Amino acid sequence: MKIDRLLAITIHLLNHEKVTSDQLATKFEVSVRTIKRDIESLSEAGIPVVSTIGANGGYMILDTFGLNRPLTTSSDFALIVAALKSLNTAVDDVKLEQTLEKIQAVRQDKHSSSKVFIDFSIVKENQKLQQTLKILEQAIKSENVVKFIYHGHANLMRKVEPLALNYRWYAWYLLSFEPDKNDYRIFKLSRISELEISPQHFMRQIENLANLLEQQWSTDQRRIIRIKLYCQAQIRQDIDEVFRAEVTETQENGDFICTFEVPEKEQLWFAQLLGFGAKVQVLEPKALRSRIQKTAQEISELYNKE
Secondary structure, eight states: OHHHHHHHHHHHHHHSSOBOHHHHHHHHTSOHHHHHHHHHHHHHTTOOEEEEOSTTOEEEEOTTOGGGSOOOSHHHHHHHHHHHHHHHTTSOOHHHHHHHHHHHHTOSOTTOOOSOOOOOGGGOOOHHHHHHHHHHHHHHHHTEEEEEEEESSSEEEEEEEEEEEEEETTEEEEEEEEGGGTEEEEEEGGGEEEEEEEEEEOOOOOSOHHHHHHHHHHTOOOOEEEEEEEEOGGGHHHHHHHHOOEEEEEOTTSOEEEEEEEETTOSHHHHHHHHTGGGEEEEEOHHHHHHHHHHHHHHHHHHHTO
C-alpha cells in the first residue's frame, strides 16, 4: 500500500545520506514518476526531504528531522511499543516480548496511552509456516545446516546453510548457501516440507547480509509482466493500495487507465485482480485476458452444477 511505501522510503532515506529517484524506483519496484509523487507527499506531511541536482544529486532528509534525535518523549516510546506489539501479531518471537518489557520499563510516562495502533495480523501465518519459521530461526542462530524437500519444478531434497529470513512479495523466503551448487539461493517457505535441522554446523560469516540479499533478488529469474487496466472511478484508491499502479489516463467520468508490474507466476495479485470483478477490465496483456475469461468460465460452470 502507498502508506507502507512512504514509511519505507522515509526509513531508507534516514539510513542513507543521499538516494536518487532511480535507486528508489528500483528498490520499491515503482516508476520514477511514482517516487516523485511520494516525495511530494512526504514533504506535504512535514518530512524535510530535499533534492540536489547534478552528477551527485538525489534526495536526502535534513539532519534536523525529529526521527534523528534521541528517543526521549513518551510519544516516541508509544510509537515503538505500538509497532512492536503489531509485529508480534505477525511473528511469534519471545525476544519481541522481552524488548517490549524493556522499553515499557524505561518509559518516562508509563501512564500515557498510545494513539498510534498498527496491526500486521494480516500476515499472521498458518501453523505449518509458523513452525517452519521457528525451525529456520533456530538453525540460523545455532549455525546448523538444514535439510528439506523443496516443491518446485521437481520435488528435490535440498541441504543448505540458512542465513536469513525475508518477508517479500507477501510471502516468507529463506536466503541460504547451497554447498552442493556452491551458490547462494533463495527459497520460498511455503514450498518447503519435511524440514529438519542437521547436526552439521557451518562457519560461514557474511559481512553484509542485507547487500547479499538484494544481490540475490536482483538476479531473480521470475518473469515480470506489465498489466494495463481500465478501472471504474470508485475503486481508484483500492487499486493504488493493492497494486501501487501508475495512472496513465483519466476519463471525464473519473474512470482511469493504469499500469503496474508483477511476477507472472505469483498467485496473490491474480486473486486480488479477480476480486475487483467487473469493476476492472484487463487491456493488456492478451494472455491475461484469456486467463481471466477461462477462470471466470470455470467458476461459473462449477456453481451452475449445483
